[in-house]
Amino acid sequence: MAATVGSAETTVRARGVSRPWRFLAGAFLVGALLVGLGVGPVDIGVSAIVESALSHVPFLHVHSSLSSLDEAVLWQIRAPRVVLAAIVGGMLAIAGSSYQGVFHNPLADPYLLGVAAGSGLGATLAIAYGHVGHSGQLLPLSAFVGGLAAVGATYVLGRSAGSVRVVGSFVLAGVTVTLFLTAIQTFVQQQHSNTLRDVYAWILGGFSTANWSQVEVAAPYVAVSSIAIVLHRRMLDVLSVGDEEAASLGVNVPRLRLVLVIAATAGTAAAVSVSGLIAFVGIIVPHTIRLLVSTSYRAVVPLSFVVGAGFLVLADVLARTIVSPAELPIGVVTAFFGAPFFAVVLRSARTMR
Amino acid sequence: MLRRSLVLVAALAAILVPLAAAKPKAASFPVTIHAANGDVVIKSRPTRIISLSPTGTEDLFAVGAGSQVIAVDNDSDYPKNAPHTTLSGYTPNVEAIAGYNPDLVVVSNDIGGVVESLQSLHVTVLLEPAADNIAQAYDQIRQLGAATGHRAQSTKVVAGMEKALTKILRSVPKSNRHLTVYDELDPTYYSATSSTFIGRIFKLFGFKNIADAADTTHSGYPQLNAEYIVTSSPDIVVLADTVCCGQSAATVAARPGWGGIAAVKHGRVVAVNDDVASRWGPRIVDFARAVAAVARKS
């Protein structure tokens, strides 16, 4: 058995993302994007899409054979929708994986600390008092600020509740803030009963009004947030031995937790502000990767983004094709896949013991 | 002596009989109304009416019963001089309603069993729910007219509406009758099909509603896909989300990809007040008029 130290170095390798999985995940995302771009109530063939895409590249002098209406449909309506679904899906999944690492709970989702309730309240206030429905800048901004404020309140409350080291106090603070803000939101809705449908539609989430300006708004936050989390993936593994041992290994646990929560929250709030509250992605995707690939966050974190992006793009395709040309709220699609998924997870967890 | 009494009686009769004949009130009550909550008997002319239905409020004032209305709910904003209160039609508080000591309450839905609760307090309630079609809308106006002692006026109002609608329909040239229409309820593209009340008005004009093909679940209010709307290129776009969500012809034209649709190109995007587009009272005429105005454009 005695292996020399030299060859031992090669066996000692923390599981990052192995090459086959990298390829598979990448292929999944690219495939999803292509399907998203190619499918819709309007029939636009693949070759026409490629031609149209190339026609936008300078110096190639390729002319698109599509009518101006189809061009508009493809690049002004469908493409931004696919891109937005991808970045929102990736963000929610990676934020979910980050929260799961920080709170030692594989079922933590990105809404745990109150982002959902805060954004929901912000959106409700904008709809009720801003008379904006879903358009304009006020709604996303209000939802974003609401989400951040809620998590800020949770942090302050959780800190004051005791030692910062106690993870449970943050979760409880998050529950408290969520309940409180949800109660306010319900009250506002009752006072302005004409807002009921708009708010409900927003809560269910969707990409039905996606456009490039929404992509421009959300993308920077998602990019910065995701990159920050990816850089910290090794640290998430260190957290898995608990606060005390991590501290004895030289980690400033409260600060690490704060950095990760801020990064995940900012990105989630930005995603929620343009797409509403889409559930389950933050839990389904990281957990699937844990089951299929590896439980180390070196793999779970980056793969969550890629697979989450592809997943939500495909979910959106379903949302706009099942009852075409009508739409299903995307929250219905993700929940429809989420519930059976949990059942499978529970079963496999039991047989694993 | 007797002659003087006879003259007195004749004189009194000469005054009183025409008066009695001229006052229809004495003969109108009690009246039975066949409302949605069954047959409701109104014993005498109500003078303390509460309306928890915005459409009911419009109907009551249209038939001339405005002076008999003492309170309307917080969503009843038309006419402006209606006695506005904070009573809610969605979360009705029976005690608060009863506190006004009403002799007639008009509601458009029976949330939380409010009808029964009020009836158990011996308050007369008329349930006049959202109309399925225009005939029902007329019927409700007539019911409220009879219930408040303004039967003749209500008949006049309905006749006026019918006449106006006919005139408006005729004003749209036959060549424009086949146009396609998209009715927008909110900026996430929820729309109303031909099976809805508002959809039937479009049907009167003969328009084709693009939402019909999308209503696979028969809800009447499907959410349409943006691509579908754009490629259907509706000839007329009716915006019913102007007040809640700030939509207008300008915002529609600015939506990416929408600049090329027929309604935008030919200036047939009409912004209607949200309430006018959602109620089933006398203002459906205003709605039809607004739609006709753009339908006439070629």
Next chain:
Amino acid sequence: MIELRDLAVRFGNTEAVRDLSLEVANDEWVMLIGPNGAGKTSVLRALCGLLPFDGDARVDGRDVRTFGRRELARLIAFVPQNPATPSELTVAEYVLLGRTPHLGYLGVDGRRDRRAVAHALERLDLFPFAERGLGSLSGGELQRVVLARALAQEAPILLLDEPTTSLDLGRQQQALELIDSLRSDGLTVLSTMHDLTLAGQYADRLVLLDRGTVVAEGAPKEVLSAANLAAYYGASVRIVSDDAGLFVLPTRR
């Protein structure tokens, strides 16, 4: 070289440690013994920066509170009594965690780190287990894995809190032999110990704590006396000393 002078650790109103002074010379193995609640664990945790304290705690002449977190972790490796062993990590990944103090904040492990891990795995005979999940290991194997992580930290000082907890007698001896053999690489060890006979067999010096302070210290045969054990443990024992070593035998009164 560890120096503790008038160390005091407080939990709310309770003083877990008070007026505690002791020294550990380089390459020495000192064991802290004492009855339950004597403060043994608190001494270790205070030393590696997990508990606030009053008084003096110095490593090589420098107050431990002046060290940065990572710097201190490169100096002191701490193995708690019940270490968390997440069942999904592999042995190699878990041992690699020991390299955390050597990597930058967002650093990635390099050849030097992998070599340290390989060295640790080899020393503790864990190569066959390198890719196995922690959840599939036995208690004894896990004990070795935990020690491997501490070894991978390449810290000159090793603090062990009850390293033989929940191990059977054979495994206890194995673990202690293992630690003893690691000392040949140059290691200062300060540990707490429950079993007094084993403590006497492996420690260079014993420090007996009672109610937060030192009541006896010195070579095992000096500290382990029937009188001491009766006074501080309230236990009735007989000390037997022969060629094989020193044995603490409980006697029934």
